[in-house]
Amino acid sequence: MNPNFHEFEAILITENRREALSYILNLLDRENLSIPQLYSELLAPALNGMTSSGNEKLDIWKEHVRSSIIRAIIENCYPYVLKERDRNNVAPLGRKVAVICPSEEYHELGARMITDYFTLLGYDATFVGSNTPKEVFVAGLQTEKFDDVALSITNPYHLVSARNTIALVRQFLPKVRILVGGYALTILGDEKELLKADAYVYSFGDLANLAGGQHHETIL
Numbered sequence: 001m002n003p004n005f006h007e008f009e010a011i012l013i014t015e016n017r018r019e020a021l022s023y024i025l026n027l028l029d030r031e032n033l034s035i036p037q038l039y040s041e042l043l044a045p046a047l048n049g050m051t052s053s054g055n056e057k058l059d060i061w062k063e064h065v066r067s068s069i070i071r072a073i074i075e076n077c078y079p080y081v082l083k084e085r086d087r088n089n090v091a092p093l094g095r096k097v098a099v100i101c102p103s104e105e106y107h108e109l110g111a112r113m114i115t116d117y118f119t120l121l122g123y124d125a126t127f128v129g130s131n132t133p134k135e136v137f138v139a140g141l142q143t144e145k146f147d148d149v150a151l152s153i154t155n156p157y158h159l160v161s162a163r164n165t166i167a168l169v170r171q172f173l174p175k176v177r178i179l180v181g182g183y184a185l186t187i188l189g190d191e192k193e194l195l196k197a198d199a200y201v202y203s204f205g206d207l208a209n210l211a212g213g214q215h216h217e218t219i220l
Contacts, residue, residue, distance in 0.1 A: 002041035004033070012046055015062075017069045024073050028080045035077060035084050035120060036204045039113045043070050047109060048183065067109060074112050081116045093122040093211060097148035097179075100128040100137055102161040110182050111152035117204050118150070121211040134165040138172050146176060150201070153182040163195050170196075179210075 004027060011020045024042070027033055033041070047070060052059055099115045101108050108130035118125035126144070128137065141149065149169055153162050166178055181201035185192050192200055201207055 002033070002037065005042055005045060008042050009046060012066055012069065015065050015069070017072060020069050021073055021076060025076065028077070035081050035116060038077070039074075039116070040204065043073065043113065044110075046070060070109060071112070074109065074116070077116065081119050085120050085122070088120075090120065090122045092124070095147040096124040096126070096144070097150055098126045098128055098137075098141065098144070098146045099150045099152065100132040100165075101130040101152050101154075102158055102165045103131055103133050104161055105153060105155060105158045106130045107154035107183075108152070110154055111150075114150060114152055114181060114201075114207075117207050121207060123148070123211070132165075134161075134168045137165065138168050141169065141173055141176065148177045148179060150179045150181065151197075153180065153184040156184040156187045158184070159188060159191065159194065166195055166197060181206075 008020070008023060011023055024038065028035075028038070046066065050059070050063060050066065053062075097118050099111050099118065101111050111130070112127055115125045115127040126146075128140070151162050151165065153159070162180065166180075169176060169178060177199075178197045179199045179201050180192070180195055180197040185200055185202060199206070199210060201210075
């Protein structure tokens with residue numbers, strides 16, 4: 001557990017967006033943690049570790065508020081992502097990757113973090129967003145000529161939607177490498193093989209290994 005997590009979580013419980021953002025940016029300014037550490041050791045546990053109050057509607061409200069705060073933090077981290085990449089002398093890989101969520105998948109924060117991971121590793125990364133219709137996505141891939149596609153799946157019930165997206169990409173763009181990550185993989189287990197992806201990504205280390213590096217932080 002990151003030593004800053006409990007203090008950060010205490011701020012999140014108050015739902016004070018300004019204080020939460022200031023706390024994180026201060027850590028980054030002081031270079032007390034890397035972007036992968038921030039995402040895997042603070043933001044992901046804060047998203048995935050909320051406890052139930054017994055009131056479903058209130059819990060959904062609080063989940064949405066917390067997600068909006070974390071979204072604001074991620075959006076403000078982009079300059080630090082570029083700074084960390086440059087500080088580590090990461091050379092461009094010459095690969096272009098599109099990061100999407102399949103149709104009906106609205107949990108996009110994991111995909112947003114993964115996009116920054118790709119950037120840190122030297123990819124030319126494009127974040128497409130949540131609930132991407134497969135036909136629209138394929139049209140975009142054909143226009144932009146991506147080398148890689150990364151699907152982020154948070155809800156395991158979207159396995160079929162993700163599989164259909166992958167099948168359509170295979171049909172029209174057989175040379176594109178397809179990667180799948182997200183919280184749902186930890187739940188799906190061996191069922192993930194039904195997706196027929198080229199690689200399944202559980203950590204920043206997995207992405208780094210694909211790019212030829214060595215890192216070990218966990219991702220959503």
